[in-house]
Amino acid sequence: MRLTSQLDLVNSLDEPTAPGAPAGGTSVLERTEPVTSPVEPGDHERFSHYVRKEKILESALSGEPVVALCGKVWVPGRDPKKFPVCPTCQEIYEGLRPPADGED
Numbered sequence: 001m002r003l004t005s006q007l008d009l010v011n012s013l014d015e016p017t018a019p020g021a022p023a024g025g026t027s028v029l030e031r032t033e034p035v036t037s038p039v040e041p042g043d044h045e046r047f048s049h050y051v052r053k054e055k056i057l058e059s060a061l062s063g064e065p066v067v068a069l070c071g072k073v074w075v076p077g078r079d080p081k082k083f084p085v086c087p088t089c090q091e092i093y094e095g096l097r098p099p100a101d102g103e104d
Helices: 002-014 053-062 087-095
Strands: none
Touching: none
16 A cells, blocks of 8 residues: 555646645756857868967877867867868968068
8 A cells, every 4th residue: 555655646746736735846847058159060170270380299299289270179180281271260360460580
């Protein structure tokens, strides 16, 4: 009989209560937050990006990620010659003034 009374308790929690009646049980509200992305997923993966040469070398030795002109953060590992140049990086690079020491 104890099992029956536990089942009755569980079933009574599933039934809605009348207005003004004391609430019983616990409810779980699931909330999904939309993921907003300014670009399609993987867009940055389709381009080669502009990063200072010394930062690429440091990353190759340490495994630390680099930050491209467009803001993408990643650990370089692919041949950049196989991909087109990121249009955002290209635009920023073209807007930079030439280095004072003559190096790129």
